[in-house]
Amino acid sequence: MNLKIAVLPGDGIGPEVILQAKKALYAIGEVYNHEFVFEEALMGAVAIDKTGNPLPEQTLNLCLNTDAVLLGAIGDPKYDNNPNAKVRPEQGLLKLRKELGLFANIRPIKPYKALIESSPLKREIIEGADFTIFRELTGGAYFGAKTLNEEGTHASDLCEYSEEEITRIAHLAFKSAQKRRKKLTLVDKANVLETSRLWRKVVQKVSEDYSDVALDFLFVDNAAMQLILNPKQFDVILTENLFGDILSDEASVITGSIGLLPSVSLGEKNALFEPIHGSYPQAKGKNIANPIASILAAALLLEHFGLTKEAHVVYKAVEKAIEFKVVTVDLKPDSKFGTNEVGEFVSNFI
Amino acid sequence: MNLKIAVLPGDGIGPEVILQAKKALYAIGEVYNHEFVFEEALMGAVAIDKTGNPLPEQTLNLCLNTDAVLLGAIGDPKYDNNPNAKVRPEQGLLKLRKELGLFANIRPIKPYKALIESSPLKREIIEGADFTIFRELTGGAYFGAKTLNEEGTHASDLCEYSEEEITRIAHLAFKSAQKRRKKLTLVDKANVLETSRLWRKVVQKVSEDYSDVALDFLFVDNAAMQLILNPKQFDVILTENLFGDILSDEASVITGSIGLLPSVSLGEKNALFEPIHGSYPQAKGKNIANPIASILAAALLLEHFGLTKEAHVVYKAVEKAIEFKVVTVDLKPDSKFGTNEVGEFVSNFI
Numbered sequence: 001m002n003l004k005i006a007v008l009p010g011d012g013i014g015p016e017v018i019l020q021a022k023k024a025l026y027a028i029g030e031v032y033n034h035e036f037v038f039e040e041a042l043m044g045a046v047a048i049d050k051t052g053n054p055l056p057e058q059t060l061n062l063c064l065n066t067d068a069v070l071l072g073a074i075g076d077p078k079y080d081n082n083p084n085a086k087v088r089p090e091q092g093l094l095k096l097r098k099e100l101g102l103f104a105n106i107r108p109i110k111p112y113k114a115l116i117e118s119s120p121l122k123r124e125i126i127e128g129a130d131f132t133i134f135r136e137l138t139g140g141a142y143f144g145a146k147t148l149n150e151e152g153t154h155a156s157d158l159c160e161y162s163e164e165e166i167t168r169i170a171h172l173a174f175k176s177a178q179k180r181r182k183k184l185t186l187v188d189k190a191n192v193l194e195t196s197r198l199w200r201k202v203v204q205k206v207s208e209d210y211s212d213v214a215l216d217f218l219f220v221d222n223a224a225m226q227l228i229l230n231p232k233q234f235d236v237i238l239t240e241n242l243f244g245d246i247l248s249d250e251a252s253v254i255t256g257s258i259g260l261l262p263s264v265s266l267g268e269k270n271a272l273f274e275p276i277h278g279s280y281p282q283a284k285g286k287n288i289a290n291p292i293a294s295i296l297a298a299a300l301l302l303e304h305f306g307l308t309k310e311a312h313v314v315y316k317a318v319e320k321a322i323e324f325k326v327v328t329v330d331l332k333p334d335s336k337f338g339t340n341e342v343g344e345f346v347s348n349f350i
Numbered sequence: 351m352n353l354k355i356a357v358l359p360g361d362g363i364g365p366e367v368i369l370q371a372k373k374a375l376y377a378i379g380e381v382y383n384h385e386f387v388f389e390e391a392l393m394g395a396v397a398i399d400k401t402g403n404p405l406p407e408q409t410l411n412l413c414l415n416t417d418a419v420l421l422g423a424i425g426d427p428k429y430d431n432n433p434n435a436k437v438r439p440e441q442g443l444l445k446l447r448k449e450l451g452l453f454a455n456i457r458p459i460k461p462y463k464a465l466i467e468s469s470p471l472k473r474e475i476i477e478g479a480d481f482t483i484f485r486e487l488t489g490g491a492y493f494g495a496k497t498l499n500e501e502g503t504h505a506s507d508l509c510e511y512s513e514e515e516i517t518r519i520a521h522l523a524f525k526s527a528q529k530r531r532k533k534l535t536l537v538d539k540a541n542v543l544e545t546s547r548l549w550r551k552v553v554q555k556v557s558e559d560y561s562d563v564a565l566d567f568l569f570v571d572n573a574a575m576q577l578i579l580n581p582k583q584f585d586v587i588l589t590e591n592l593f594g595d596i597l598s599d600e601a602s603v604i605t606g607s608i609g610l611l612p613s614v615s616l617g618e619k620n621a622l623f624e625p626i627h628g629s630y631p632q633a634k635g636k637n638i639a640n641p642i643a644s645i646l647a648a649a650l651l652l653e654h655f656g657l658t659k660e661a662h663v664v665y666k667a668v669e670k671a672i673e674f675k676v677v678t679v680d681l682k683p684d685s686k687f688g689t690n691e692v693g694e695f696v697s698n699f700i
């Protein structure tokens with residue numbers, strides 16, 4: 001297979017971890033005779049620094065015309081703590097999601113056996129947990145109108161949803177549930193928000209096409225609690241953009257480290273693969289960032305293009321790294337292995 | 351002291367648990383010579399059923415003219431699963447918060463030594479955790495304009511904040527931090543939301559009056575993770591309405607049961623005390639609901655009126671109940687004690 005992949009290393013630890021994902025893909029290409037062509041482009045704070053624009057035209061065009069996008073991470077504290085910054089790295093990511101129409105962000109959550117002890121949760125709580133979060137990614141308060149009055153004393157964000165936006169991701173989530181344990185939980189705040197009531201109504205309607213899937217509802221405050229009290233109750237979680245942002249980061253604690261979790265964002269035509277962790281600027285250049293989430297993002301990419309066997313070889317290699325404790329300090333505080341060594345181990349194992 | 355207290359038992363388990371809180375207050379009154387006069391009124395689903403209105407005029411007037419309000423819980427699934435319901439129990443609670451101007455909801459989080467094992471989190475993670483969440487309660491998406499188009503295919507919720515709304519709760523939170531470990535964490539989503547950027551700017555400004563308090567910022571997705579990974583890092587958490595709703599329910603897992611957590615909601619003139627758990631309709635009338643959160647809400651009420659010694663007697667009595675394992679099934683699955691027995695133990699101990 002020939003694949004053209006746009007690579008956006010981004011900010012902070014992004015470039016370091018993405019390099020390891022590329023190494024894994026090169027190794028797969030060699031062994032299984034595929035050609036992966038990578039083209040790098042700028043996005044995030046690094047793009048602002050060089051071009052003034054967090055998502056340069058050139059980057060967007062590249063992404064629109066490749067088979068897939070592999071993203072590192074974006075974000076820089078120099079923008080976060082300046083409420084007056086007019087241009088911010090996140091705008092690049094949000095614009096990319098919108099322009100590529102990436103309406104569904106999918107994050108699988110499952111603890112590794114060898115890492116059960118590194119979770120803050122007790123073994124009996126997380127052992128056997130296995131669920132997937134479907135987060136709507138191009139709607140809600142992220143993209144609604146924003147206002148700030150002239151005096152800078154009053155601000156607003158509009159959260160909007162349409163039936164169509166809810167329907168298309170609901171179908172994806174129900175289809176996934178059909179291939180899993182046939183349970184779908186819609187998380188919302190329907191006792192307060194009008195958009196949540198629309199979600200409930202539309203998802204109930206879509207559920208009529210999937211009579212083999214059990215549908216239930218949970219308020220987001222309760223869901224934030226249930227994820228920790230009893231994560232095994234979940235199979236597929238479906239939710240809107242901001243709730244999904246919060247719950248999927250929270251759910252990462254089940255696996256012991258956010259450094260292990262990849263995600264895929266899907267549109268009608270495009271797909272983007274990334275680790276869910278952020279740019280972690282404090283770790284930049286120190287060779288301590290965990291590359292596993294990025295390597296697993298590459299595995300999701302392989303799976304997406306039907307290269308199931310190849311994806312499983314990557315999963316196996318990652319499992320071996322974990323089993324042999326060739327992991328970074330987030331997983332083993334006294335580890336002598338860094339980003340590079342973990343990546344090297346994985347690509348050698350392939 | 352003479353106090354006139356409006357009691358709103360509400361829905362589900364509300365009446366059962368509130369009865370135990372009243373018993374504790376009666377016991378305190380007798381021993382320490384205070385007169386607590388309780389006046390009951392309707393709110394929530396029970397009020398809709400009897401009057402058509404989730405917050406009848408009479409209830410509101412009573413609350414406006416008493417020293418404090420003691421609330422059970424409100425909510426009924428028959429409204430939750432009907433997206434077309436025009437009147438809902440929650441509207442009563444939201445209206446009450448707004449009319450009484452209860453802009454700050456304060457939830458202290460601290461595990462009980464005797465219950466450390468009942469948390470899903472490991473002992474070393476939660477032992478020593480001790481923080482308070484200040485949640486803004488009369489603004490944000492809860493109270494902004496809502497729309498639903500005629501065809502029922504498009505909905506919106508507006509999240510709004512003004513400098514004034516942020517300033518008043520920020521002062522309360524900083525003052526609390528000054529009496530504690532002098533650290534305040536603002537939780538927001540300033541990399542995406544305009545309202546969050548306003549929060550960051552205003553809280554930075556208010557912080558100039560409290561130079562002895564260290565201020566830091568956390569994005570809400572990261573905060574949802576940090577609460578579980580390392581809850582000891584927090585002292586005072588300040589956040590907007592919806593984020594506070596989610597994070598404070600999530601934080602309840604640290605204490606092992608949401609059945610243990612009370613909260614107080616403060617306005618310029620009024621104060622409302624309640625357990626943070628919901629109406630838990632499945633448990634209604636079964637004598638299994640945990641009354642401790644409600645009893646502790648009564649203790650917060652005593653403290654609020656300067657009855658510190660009396661409040662401590664209630665805390666002691668609750669600690670004894672927990673120590674002697676006179677607790678409900680949420681804390682001890684094979685317990686033979688119910689709501690009544692726990693409440694009886696506490697008031698006898700006073």
Ligand SMILES: CC(C)[C@H](C(=O)O)[C@@H](O)C(=O)O
Pocket residue numbers: 074075090093245541542571
């Ligand atoms: C960087 C930020 C804008 C982004 C989001 O909130 O969507 C991130 O947290 C994520 O989850 O991908």
Ligand SMILES: CC(C)[C@H](C(=O)O)[C@@H](O)C(=O)O
Pocket residue numbers: 191192221424425440443595
């Ligand atoms: C019942 C509901 C409207 C309420 C809220 O969301 O504020 C509850 O969850 C709470 O936290 O008091």
